[in-house]
Amino acid sequence: MNINLLTNWAKKLFWILIIVESISFWSYIKPELMPYAFALLVTACLIASIKKLEWGIYILLSEIFLSSHGRMFSLDILGNSVSIRQGLFAAVFIASIYWLFKNGNFKLVWNKFIEYKSLIFLLVFVGIGIFQGLIQYGIAGSFFDWNSYLFLALIPAFLLVKSPSFYLNITRIIFIVANWLFIKTYIYLYIFSHQINWLDLSLLYKFFRDTRVGEITYVTQNFYRIFMPAQIFAVIAFLLVLLLLVLYKQKKLRLKNSWFAYLTIFTTSLTVMASFSRSNWLGLFIALIFLFLYLLFKFKIPKLKLSAAIIMLLAILFINIGFMYTWTGSWQQNIVSSRIDSLDEAAFSSRTAQLKPLTYEIIDSPVWGYGFGKSVTYRSDDPRIKNEDNTSGIYTTSAFEWGYLDIWLKIGLFGLLAYLGIIYTLLRRNLKYGQFEGEKGILRGGFAIGLLVVCIISIFSPYMNHPLGFSILLINMVNE
Numbered sequence: 001m002n003i004n005l006l007t008n009w010a011k012k013l014f015w016i017l018i019i020v021e022s023i024s025f026w027s028y029i030k031p032e033l034m035p036y037a038f039a040l041l042v043t044a045c046l047i048a049s050i051k052k053l054e055w056g057i058y059i060l061l062s063e064i065f066l067s068s069h070g071r072m073f074s075l076d077i078l079g080n081s082v083s084i085r086q087g088l089f090a091a092v093f094i095a096s097i098y099w100l101f102k103n104g105n106f107k108l109v110w111n112k113f114i115e116y117k118s119l120i121f122l123l124v125f126v127g128i129g130i131f132q133g134l135i136q137y138g139i140a141g142s143f144f145d146w147n148s149y150l151f152l153a154l155i156p157a158f159l160l161v162k163s164p165s166f167y168l169n170i171t172r173i174i175f176i177v178a179n180w181l182f183i184k185t186y187i188y189l190y191i192f193s194h195q196i197n198w199l200d201l202s203l204l205y206k207f208f209r210d211t212r213v214g215e216i217t218y219v220t221q222n223f224y225r226i227f228m229p230a231q232i233f234a235v236i237a238f239l240l241v242l243l244l245l246v247l248y249k250q251k252k253l254r255l256k257n258s259w260f261a262y263l264t265i266f267t268t269s270l271t272v273m274a275s276f277s278r279s280n281w282l283g284l285f286i287a288l289i290f291l292f293l294y295l296l297f298k299f300k301i302p303k304l305k306l307s308a309a310i311i312m313l314l315a316i317l318f319i320n321i322g323f324m325y326t327w328t329g330s331w332q333q334n335i336v337s338s339r340i341d342s343l344d345e346a347a348f349s350s351r352t353a354q355l356k357p358l359t360y361e362i363i364d365s366p367v368w369g370y371g372f373g374k375s376v377t378y379r380s381d382d383p384r385i386k387n388e389d390n391t392s393g394i395y396t397t398s399a400f401e402w403g404y405l406d407i408w409l410k411i412g413l414f415g416l417l418a419y420l421g422i423i424y425t426l427l428r429r430n431l432k433y434g435q436f437e438g439e440k441g442i443l444r445g446g447f448a449i450g451l452l453v454v455c456i457i458s459i460f461s462p463y464m465n466h467p468l469g470f471s472i473l474l475i476n477m478v479n480e
Helices: 008-029 031-051 053-067 084-100 105-113 115-161 166-193 203-209 229-249 258-276 278-298 303-328 335-341 344-363 401-433 439-457 468-478
Strands: 002-006 074-077 082-083 215-220 225-228 253-255 376-379 394-397
Touching: 002 084, 002 439, 002 468, 008 031, 008 053, 008 166, 008 203, 008 394, 031 053, 031 074, 031 082, 031 084, 053 115, 053 166, 053 229, 074 105, 082 084, 082 258, 082 468, 084 105, 115 401, 115 468, 166 225, 166 229, 166 303, 166 439, 215 394, 225 258, 229 258, 229 278, 229 303, 229 439, 229 468, 253 258, 258 278, 258 303, 278 439, 335 376, 344 376, 394 439, 401 439, 439 468
Parallel strands: 002 253
Antiparallel strands: 074 082, 215 225, 376 394
């Protein structure tokens, strides 16, 4: 079994990402270019999807892996801001309808769909949540709370996938995008840490925030935190490439361009480090324990070999810390340990402040929930909330850091259990499938571990009620 991670089209994808990033920036400073760029990308995705549905899915997933909230391009239509993700979603959805009713595909998809009983229940409870939200809070008060669940309308598209190389192609895409995220993260980190004065830092900061790619936050001395929600895919890529490298060293598979795999384990670990996200770090740590147990019991990797892999990871960790300090010139403090120990940081403050009032609201309606649009009021010391304009720190929101509590609040206990049920079904099936020989089995097992890490991180961050989480869920549903 020979896995080629770096095909010609994968190399071209890297340059396409650079071009797309450049066009996004120029469209931001020259808004008159935005409609043309938006129309070009959506049209290209629609044409690709009509020609071969998997191609449209690859384009959509590339955008999700890259841009966090999908607003690298946006267009004002009738007073509403439409993101490029919504445009690409519409293109793939329209194409999926075309393919659904072609050559008897509808029956094929229906037979696959009804196998997932938990999924059927989940969609029912999501529908009830939407209905409750519309009745209680109206379209304006609920739409932006449930619109992310529309991504589940792409379930038929993923069930239509017939390509035996789907998982390998997605692996190539996530590796290429993860390497670009590393470059992007460390360019921003260098620019802001060294305060390069010939660049317009305020413009770069506004572009980064306005396109909702992520956040740039001052930490200490000349060190800045560069956080992007899309960095969660660097976590997944790290686990995938580690799985492949361990099996490669055990001669259970052959890797063409193995240098790219070694490069990727270095770049993805550095990206996760620079994110300074404790949720990402904790999720990765727990997933690594699971991955080593998986390798030990499913692939019968000797304990001595796994010990060598653990030593390699520790070496990578120390190299990464040294690299990051050197890159930023920040040697004054132990930034990493202070990040782990800090309990008064803004995001942590918001989480702890939300927990008690959120729990009380759930207890009042635990079974059916309140529907989408339900808000909770709490008092926070987060400086983004408690400031000169809001000295009391009282804040009301319908978006919460606690991912599963958010789901429970909106669609009730039964809805949450249905969601956990489909996650369990996919993990069990794909991890079991992963013990068989062949690249597809190995990669399906790898993406199941990727789903597991997102589920862990979602305890503290809202990923599994967002396209970032839905995407990895739907990838795991592909059964070809």
